[in-house]
Amino acid sequence: MIPEATVARLPVYLRALTALAEGGIRTCSSEELATAAGVNSAKLRKDLSYLGSYGTRGVGYDVDYLRYQIAREIGVTQDWPVVIVGIGNLGHALANYSGSRSRGFRVVALLDADPERHAEVVAGVPVRPFDDLEAIASEHAVAIGVIATPAAAAQDVADRMVAAGVTSILNFAPAVISVPDGVDVRKVDLSIELQILAYHEQRKAHEHERDHVAAAIGGDA
Amino acid sequence: MIPEATVARLPVYLRALTALAEGGIRTCSSEELATAAGVNSAKLRKDLSYLGSYGTRGVGYDVDYLRYQIAREIGVTQDWPVVIVGIGNLGHALANYSGSRSRGFRVVALLDADPERHAEVVAGVPVRPFDDLEAIASEHAVAIGVIATPAAAAQDVADRMVAAGVTSILNFAPAVISVPDGVDVRKVDLSIELQILAYHEQRKAHEHERDHVAAAIGGDA
DNA sequence: AGAAGTTTGTGAATGCGAGAACAAATCACC
DNA sequence: GGTGATTTGTTCTCGCATTCACAAACTTCT
CATH class of the missing domain: 1.20.5 (Single alpha-helices involved in coiled-coils or other helix-helix interfaces)
Incomplete structure (x- = not known):
């Protein structure tokens, strides 16, 4: 059982390791990795110790090996299908960002209630009517949904997502949404x-x- | 001295109170406000107690009065000038969002290194060259900067911002940036x-x- | 082979936040 | 004016997270 605070830092370590790997670095100490990740080295070591003993005393960590172990622990060695609802400015940004940058996620649908937008194609994915949510969710076994709508629509979208089988929601709308137990919500609010x-x-x-x-x-x- | 965890929740309470006020509600109990804000009522009361005794036992809180007190404590009764650097998809979204929705902040400049974008006007604000940063920052006494550039540019932008007098940075770029003591950084990472x-x-x-x-x-x- | 130097993994101590529970204060009603 | 109901403000306890400090383990050099 990994502490929540540690879980929140694992992606940071993963990114730092990727940067090191791209720089051709094969091995690093906890001190180096901690600096790259912007944390204390003691905290880093304790965090990593929850995953297992993947380092070598006197040497440090093998960058690629540790990277794989963290990716596996987080669950981004597989690809998670994601739906994004609300294709305004923010939705555009998210679609492009998720589409290109990050491995581990695949945008399977962009949904918007506004028929005006249904002609658009963003990052290679066509925008479809919000009512297609259930069909798409069940077809692709979507577990993760992103809400990028105005605040007023957020709760409705969340309810429909949950009903369609989504169990993790990333909410960019400036609104508190309530969901049943077992559904995770994370909120990002500029x-x-x-x-x-x-x-x-x-x-x-x-x-x-x-x-x-x-x-x-x-x-x- | 208000605990950091409390500070992070005050804006949530502020938004919940605004919603109540717009619904014509003049008074509310800690229980009602806590529900609207999505927190525990004991936690809400403890948070508010750090600001002072603004409630009335047996009655609850006056919505408008509490709203003003929280706004004053946060510092959003005045308008903070803000610069946004990096006007891609995300920058657009932020400019529009900050421009219309939120009181307490005024976007005084949108900056981008790409000359292609210098013709654009977003949310009524023209996009200007990144090199105008220092002039604009000193002219408007800008203390808050938003980084919405690619990761590779983030540290440079942060350095220039700090040199220009910015002491609070909101970083949307997927990169760890380091700044001198006394400068606050908050990171948002999809x-x-x-x-x-x-x-x-x-x-x-x-x-x-x-x-x-x-x-x-x-x-x- | 042995000693010196590095670096990890973890036990212990400290500090902070969450939540329960209750006393103090106010209101409503008789 | 007094009694009961309601709601705030605060105290207390518990658990989690951070940080320090050090022993264990590995490498390197002689």
Whole structure:
């Protein structure tokens, strides 16, 4: 049983290893890999220890071997069929991104409720009516769905996805969606990320203010 | 000092409160707001207690009042100038999204290294050369930058942003970027989110398999 | 072969967040 | 004015995640 925090970092390690492999590097230490992944080396080693003992003391890790082990653990040695619902600006970006960049996933359908879009072909995949969801999902055994619709439609789309057999949802719509037990939802929200940054930014600004005031009154304690 | 986990949820509460206000609701209990935000009511109350005592026992929270208090705490009562670098599919989506939907942020510039794009106008903002970054950042006192470039360019863009005075970065590029102390970075990564879902999906599949095997051999312990 | 130097894997300590549970405060009703 | 119902704010406990520190294991050099 791998801790959730570790699961969230495994893809980062995988990408770092891929970058090293492309650079022709065959072996790396936990320190090097940790730097490439932007984490602490102790944390990296503990994370990897949940998968097994794939390193060699005194030497480090074999890049290709570790890469395969992590990919297998995550489950991206096979290809997961994915449907994307909502082909606006964001849907376009996601379709292109998933289509070319990332191995492990295959976009089997792009769906949109707007008939205007049904003529389009994005990243080689035609946009089809949202009502085709059930047919496509059962035909390709789709387990992963992406919601890129406006907030108002998100819950409906989620319900239909779940009914069609989808058990993992990636939600880009700025809305909280509720799903039955056994269905995983991950949420990505631009606006929330910006607001978190704004909070810290504001705190920095206040910090400065206090510094200025302190300097002005000559405080040195 | 508000805990980081709480800070990350405040924007969710803010959005839920806005939705309630738009529905004409003037007052709500922690239970109602928690449901709308998709969290536990005890957690919600504890989060809000870090801001102060803005509720009334036996009654609940005044929607508008609480909304303002949270907005003030986050820092979105003012407008933060934002620059977006990399106007591909994703950049388009972000520009449109930030432009219309979210209050608290103002896109002051869209930058791209590709001269082909400098003719475009997205969401009312013209796309300008990346080299204009420093001039724009100092003119508008930009503190928040968004990176929507390919991975290879991300570190360069981040360095230039930091040099130009940006102290908070939202990174959509699939790359780890390193910045000096005092600069905040948040990372959003489609591919990583999908891989996390794939991991859980795979575990569900294995679970099923084991169930089938158990059923087949008639195990009931 | 043995000693010195590296690097992994893990046990222990610390800190943080989640949730349960309850006391304090307010409202409604008599 | 007092009693019961309701709801907040807070304390307490538990579990998870991070980090340190070190023993075990491997390599290299003499």
